[in-house]
Amino acid sequence: EAQVTQNPRYLITVTGKKLTVTCSQNMNHEYMSWYRQDPGLGLRQIYYSMNVEVTDKGDVPEGYKVSRKEKRNFPLILESPSPNQTSLYFCASSTQGANYEQYFGPGTRLTVT
Amino acid sequence: DAKTTQPNSMESNEEEPVHLPCNHSTISGTDYIHWYRQLPSQGPEYVIHGLTSNVNNRMASLAIAEDRKSSTLILHRATLRDAAVYYCILMGAGGTSYGKLTFGQGTILTVHP
Numbered sequence: 034e035a036q037v038t039q040n041p042r043y044l045i046t047v048t049g050k051k052l053t054v055t056c057s058q059n060m061n062h063e064y065m066s067w068y069r070q071d072p073g074l075g076l077r078q079i080y081y082s083m084n085v086e087v088t089d090k091g092d093v094p095e096g097y098k099v100s101r102k103e104k105r106n107f108p109l110i111l112e113s114p115s116p117n118q119t120s121l122y123f124c125a126s127s128t129q130g131a132n133y134e135q136y137f138g139p140g141t142r143l144t145v146t
Numbered sequence: 147d148a149k150t151t152q153p154n155s156m157e158s159n160e161e162e163p164v165h166l167p168c169n170h171s172t173i174s175g176t177d178y179i180h181w182y183r184q185l186p187s188q189g190p191e192y193v194i195h196g197l198t199s200n201v202n203n204r205m206a207s208l209a210i211a212e213d214r215k216s217s218t219l220i221l222h223r224a225t226l227r228d229a230a231v232y233y234c235i236l237m238g239a240g241g242t243s244y245g246k247l248t249f250g251q252g253t254i255l256t257v258h259p
Contacts, residue, residue, distance in 0.1 A: 037189075064245065076190070076233065076249040083245050091246060123189050131178040131239035132197070135247075137189030 035060045037138035039124050045144045046114060054109045054141050056124030062136075063129035065107035066091070067099065069120040070140075076123070082107055083129065114145040150234045150250035157256045158224045166219040166253050168234030173214050176239040181208065181219045183230040184252070190233065193219065229257045 037058045046052055056065065066081035068091075078091030082101040096118055098110040107126075111118060124138040151169040158164040170179065180195040194201055194208045196217075201208040207220040221228055231252040238246050 066245075066247065068249075075251050078247050078249075081245050081247070089245060092248070125189075131176075131237035131244075132195070134180070134192035134195065135182075135190075137182075137191070140187075140189050 035136070037124055037126050037136050039122075039138040039141045041141060042139065043142050045146065047146055048115055049113050052111050052114060052143075054111075054122060054124075054143070056107045056109065056126075056138060057105050058107075058124075058126040058136070059105065060126060060128075060136065061104065062126035063104065064133075064135075065101065065124065065126045066135070067097070067107070067109050068123045068125065069093065069118075070123065071120050079109070079122075111143075114143075116145050119143060119145050149248060150236060152232075152234050152250045152253045154251070155254040155256065157258065158221075159258050160225060161223050164221040164224045164228070164255065164257075166221070166232050166234075166255065167216065168218070168250065169216045170234070170236055171215045173236055174238070177236040178239055179208070179210060179214075179217050180235040180237055180247075181206070182233045182235060183228075184233065185230045193232070195237075224255075224257045226257050226259065229255055231255070 063084045067079040068076045077093045080099040082088045122141045125135040127133045127135040181193040182190040184190045209218045233252045234250045
């Protein structure tokens with residue numbers, strides 16, 4: 034089944050403790066992206082990647098890092114999480130280019146205390 | 147960055163058509179117009195997308211204004227399962243916006259039995 038998977042689905046952590054949220058897709062997609070969703074602010078793009086070893090900042094990249102060493106994986110790294118990064122995170126992937134639909138993962142709910 | 151404007155909410159009755167508007171007056175010539183919807187506790191789901199011409203698929207139709215500054219998502223016969231938040235999104239396909247995706251605030255669609 035074609036899908037985007039995220040792990041963990043739920044995470045509660047403390048300020049400053051490094052964490053990684055994994056994202057994996059099995060559709061051989063070149064494009065992958067991370068979003069956060071907050072009440073009243075909608076979905077905002079954090080980082081995106083057009084292909085392996087190519088990443089770019091979205092609208093809200095501060096406090097996040099990403100890497101794209103393999104086509105199927107696009108982990109989101111929070112080196113020193115803060116409470117304002119408490120959010121619902123979505124990973125998505127698509128075939129290269131704006132003329133293709135994005136497939137979204139199920140989401141990761143992160144709470145930073 | 148190109149932004150979109152949508153009504154906060156709309157209501158419809160089951161079996162009736164629904165027209166969801168979106169304004170994107172600063173759209174660039176290479177931006178694709180995408181529509182996604184999100185059900186509670188789920189990731190966004192692709193609905194339809196287009197560039198200049200009107201588009202139809204099994205889920206909906208997309209009507210794009212001639213000047214591309216607005217578009218309308220048309221659900222031909224709303225069902226209760228169509229109740230969701232609908233997002234109108236511009237996806238850059240060229241220049242510095244290539245790959246960058248800007249979400250609107252979304253329209254909450256309520257469907258009455």
